[in-house]
Amino acid sequence: MKFDNILSEIGGVGKFQIKLILIQVISRITLPCHFLLNNFMAGVPSHHCNISTLDNFNISSNLTLEQKLDISIPRETNGRLSSCLMFSKPRHPHLLNGNEESSVVPCQNGWVYDKSDFKSTLVTEWDLVCSRKGMNKATATIFFIGVMLGAPLFGYLSDRFGRRRLLLVSYLTTMTFAVLSALSTSYVMFGVMRFFTGMSTSGISIISIVLNLEWLGVEQRTLFGILFSLDWTIGSCTLVIIAYMVNEWRLLILAVTSPLILAVITWRWLPESGRWLVANGKVDDAHYYINQCAEMNNKCMCMTTITPRTLLESVDTNTNNHKYTFIDLFKTVTLRKLAICSGIVWFGVAFTYYGISLNITGFGLNPYLTQFTFSAIELPMKLALYFLLENVGRRLAQAGTLLSTALFLFINMFVTKDKWILRTIFGVLGKAVSEASFTIIFFYTIELYPTVIRQNGLGYTSFVARLAVSISPLIMLLEDVWPLLPPMTYCGMAVVSGLVALLLPETQNTRMPEFIEEIDKPREKLTSGKMI
Secondary structure, three states: OOHHHHHHHHOOOOHHHHHHHHHHHHHHOHHHHHHOOHHHHOOOOOEEEOOHHHHHHOOOOOOOHHHHHHHHOOEOOOOOEOOOEEEOOOOOHHHOOOOOOOOEEEOOOOEEEOOOOOOEOHHHHHOOOHHHHHHHHHHHHHHHHHHHHHHHHHHHHHHHHOHHHHHHHHHHHHHHHHHHHHOOOOHHHHHHHHHHHHHHHHHHHHHHHHHHHOOOOHHHHHHHHHHHHHHHHHHHHHHHHHHHHOOEHHHHHHHHHOHHHHHHHHHHHOOOOHHHHHHOOOHHHHHHHHHHHHHHOOOHHHHHOOOHHHHHHOOOOOOOOOOOOHHHHHOOHHHHHHHHHHHHHHHHHHHHHHHHHOOOOOOOOOHHHHHHHHHHOHHHHHHHHHHHHHHHHHHHHHHHHHHHHHHHHHHHOOOOOOOHHHHHHHHHHHHHHHHHHHHHHHHHHHHHOOHHHHHHHHHHHHHHHHHHHHHHHHHHHHHHOOOOHHHHHHHHHHHHHHHHHOOOOOOOOEOOOOOHHHOOOOOOEEEOOEEO
């Protein structure tokens, strides 16, 4: 008797699964808060050179601030004051419209920042503007490099030691390093702490979704997979509210991390994955949680036929003592093809999603309203996604959402910045379908890989995705070479990954494989609630 058959008998969805999902929401709403935190923590307010030394040149004190700026800072071609340059010496106030010559130099005494949107950010703390703006972009890259390296690490450890205990490790380490990053006294210390914060949050990201889906029956995976992904939407909206109320970057980090305190308290009520326990031959522990699930779902009568012995008989004794690693993802021809194709798709999904998500300026709205709009559009998109997956399947939905993302990015390339309403509409639509592609690929990957290497598979694909995310913020620096180069890069990657998605197998209404040997066999399909 396979685990999916057991779940069908004891209730593939019920109070047990709902309790599990609700507990997980507490920790998962912190993920978008940290992943998108750079939009606020590293926000770049309007700024200009500090002209406080103007008095050294015996300029009249009767000048207004605007006049002082005019004689001290050159204007760009669009008429705005330069953010990075100043005159070596101020022009004479009576010759503002004249042809007085004065050499232009980089800011000599720091910068003055507009604090109407952000009271304090990394930029204002360490002057990460102008020649140092690359360091500001690098803060997101540093975090996602940590996420990238943490994904295969936690994937391997949770496949080896179980989902539940590694989830607690993720909670505790994320809180520790987040607090230390908020207390950083230098940019270097902050970078190191954010790296380890990213590594720790990676465990929450990949372990929690697997733990939930491994307790869901085949019939309910699509619906509850979509509903479970709404915690990202909730977290994104929560981030905007918190950032608006707490616009000091140190306090903001502490505020978005605080739900993990409650997550640690509620961890004691989380079950271990019964599917993982069965696949690893821990049948007594598996029977305990299966019995707990049956009692909560009012399916106790079914437990008369489900005993530790029957669970033991369902395990392949030739494989349950094998310790699986990342190398096993490339063990067979079919697995190699699966790993390569899923890796490319994950790279494209993450590259385009964060390319849009971490670039919320240029739409004519303030950063809070833009981020909230981007987050709010995810709700109707995810509800519509359920019907898309049920009617066209995972493979075509994955390819379709990626190609649609490319289309909206392509259209927005030719909409001028002064038409900010159109840019916002196409930007929001691109963000919506990009989020849909991310939602699909998460539980699509879980269905593709067998239980014994599922966390390794998700860890590997998450590693590839975070590699893409690490690069994605830096792509925006290419606009200094050619303004259309960044959107063209995002668009091209979405097209390539969308086409590669068509090479993946369909998993709609099929039983999740338990062992590697099952990958090469035809997948068992579900019809009217039964396996065929």
